Amino acid sequence: MQIHVIGGGIAGASIAYHLLKDGHDVTVFDRQDAGQATTVSAGIISPWVSQRRNKTWYQLVRTGAAYYPDFIKELEALSGHETGYLKTGAILFFKDQEVLPKAYKRILDKQQDAPEMGELMYLKPDQQQELFPMLTTDYPSLYLTGAGMVSGTNLVQALRVAIEKLGGKWQVSSAAPSKSVDFTVYSAGAWGNEHQQAVPISHQKAQLLHFTIDSEKVFPVVMGLKTHYIVSFGGGKFAIGTTHEDTTSFDDQPTEEAKAELLELAKMYFPNQQLMNLHMSVGLRPYTPHFLPVVQQVTESFVVVNGLGSSGLTAAPILGKEISAWLSQKPTTLSLKDFSWKEREE
Numbered sequence: 258m259q260i261h262v263i264g265g266g267i268a269g270a271s272i273a274y275h276l277l278k279d280g281h282d283v284t285v286f287d288r289q290d291a292g293q294a295t296t297v298s299a300g301i302i303s304p305w306v307s308q309r310r311n312k313t314w315y316q317l318v319r320t321g322a323a324y325y326p327d328f329i330k331e332l333e334a335l336s337g338h339e340t341g342y343l344k345t346g347a348i349l350f351f352k353d354q355e356v357l358p359k360a361y362k363r364i365l366d367k368q369q370d371a372p373e374m375g376e377l378m379y380l381k382p383d384q385q386q387e388l389f390p391m392l393t394t395d396y397p398s399l400y401l402t403g404a405g406m407v408s409g410t411n412l413v414q415a416l417r418v419a420i421e422k423l424g425g426k427w428q429v430s431s432a433a434p435s436k437s438v439d440f441t442v443y444s445a446g447a448w449g450n451e452h453q454q455a456v457p458i459s460h461q462k463a464q465l466l467h468f469t470i471d472s473e474k475v476f477p478v479v480m481g482l483k484t485h486y487i488v489s490f491g492g493g494k495f496a497i498g499t500t501h502e503d504t505t506s507f508d509d510q511p512t513e514e515a516k517a518e519l520l521e522l523a524k525m526y527f528p529n530q531q532l533m534n535l536h537m538s539v540g541l542r543p544y545t546p547h548f549l550p551v552v553q554q555v556t557e558s559f560v561v562v563n564g565l566g567s568s569g570l571t572a573a574p575i576l577g578k579e580i581s582a583w584l585s586q587k588p589t590t591l592s593l594k595d596f597s598w599k600e601r602e603e
């Protein structure tokens with residue numbers, strides 16, 4: 258089939274890549290809006306620690322995380338580009354000793370279905386310091402070996418190169434659904450209401466604070482208290498996030514308020530450290546009202562894929578593979594009907 262993919266964030270790029278592997282003729286259109294979620298994403302791949310109970314979501318992100326190593330291996334070989342995917346492990350903080358055993362059990366219970374999450378262990382302060390010396394030891398912690406991270410920017414760059422190597426086209430331009438092709442995939446992130454009304458898309462402004470600390474290596478991801486997280490990029494570069502600001506604005510400018518709030522947190526997690534080279538980045542995270550990704554066939558030749566929310570980098574590669582299988586009339590592993598907006602509305 259001749260297919261247009263509108264939107265070249267991680268959703269569109271993953272779908273286009275898999276469609277090309279399944280033999281379709283694909284053109285991606287991406288207009289590189291400021292605030293694109295993928296390029297500023299923290300890139301944490303660790304769905305097993307979430308307390309979210311929604312089974313459809315968990316099945317998607319669990320399968321997504323399991324697919325990552327094979328997906329990355331093939332993509333890096335084909336594109337010749339590094340994606341920054343690394344199993345760094347994750348340090349998980351909890352507010353007190355009382356909740357620790359419950360959290361340990363909750364996460365460990367997932368291991369049987371998700372062996373890729375690796376080992377889960379209690380950390381003593383000296384063990385935690387060995388893994389991440391600059392980090393506070395004020396909170397009880399666990400360590401999960403299978404957690405990882407990826408660079409959204411590098412990942413999309415690698416996908417774009419692979420798409421072109423596979424014979425697809427990538428146009429840096431705006432596009433609207435066109436009747437001149439067999440099929441259109443509309444994966445436009447926060448801008449996803451412009452050419453369809455079937456699925457309501459909203460977004461949150463998400464701000465991250467970047468800073469440096471005198472250090473070299475890449476440290477484990479930190480899942481802090483509440484929804485805080487810290488990622489380390491190597492070479493002394495770190496980021497802490499994030500804000501969750503519901504908005505209808507497409508303003509991608511950072512705010513002093515968010516910077517102050519995130520700096521406070523950074524100082525709490527890195528006491529006695531000099532935090533240098535502070536700067537902010539901002540992305541617009543696309544959501545549906547149900548906080549679940551949507552794969553909605555609107556007409557015979559038009560599908561909306563959106564609402565990847567705060568776990569889009571984890572979910573998109575497997576979603577791309579499954580959507581391509583479905584459009585190629587091959588069996589899928591996930592039930593894509595579960596991601597239909599109308600099905601959930603009824």
Ligand SMILES: Cc1cc2nc3c(=O)[nH]c(=O)nc-3n(C[C@H](O)[C@H](O)[C@H](O)COP(=O)(O)OP(=O)(O)OC[C@H]3O[C@@H](n4cnc5c(N)ncnc54)[C@H](O)[C@@H]3O)c2cc1C
Nearest residue numbers: 264266268288290294295299301432446540568569570571
């Ligand atoms: C700060 C932050 C941290 C995050 N951390 C994580 C994390 O740790 N782990 C994780 O799994 N996920 C994370 N996410 C979530 C993840 O980044 C998003 O879910 C994902 O990037 C959404 O991808 P997308 O392709 O749907 O949208 P986007 O990446 O926003 O891409 C949409 C693209 O469509 C283009 N477009 C729109 N309309 C048109 C048109 N008409 N024509 C052409 N192009 C168009 C836009 O220009 C844009 O480039 C984070 C997100 C943010 C913002």
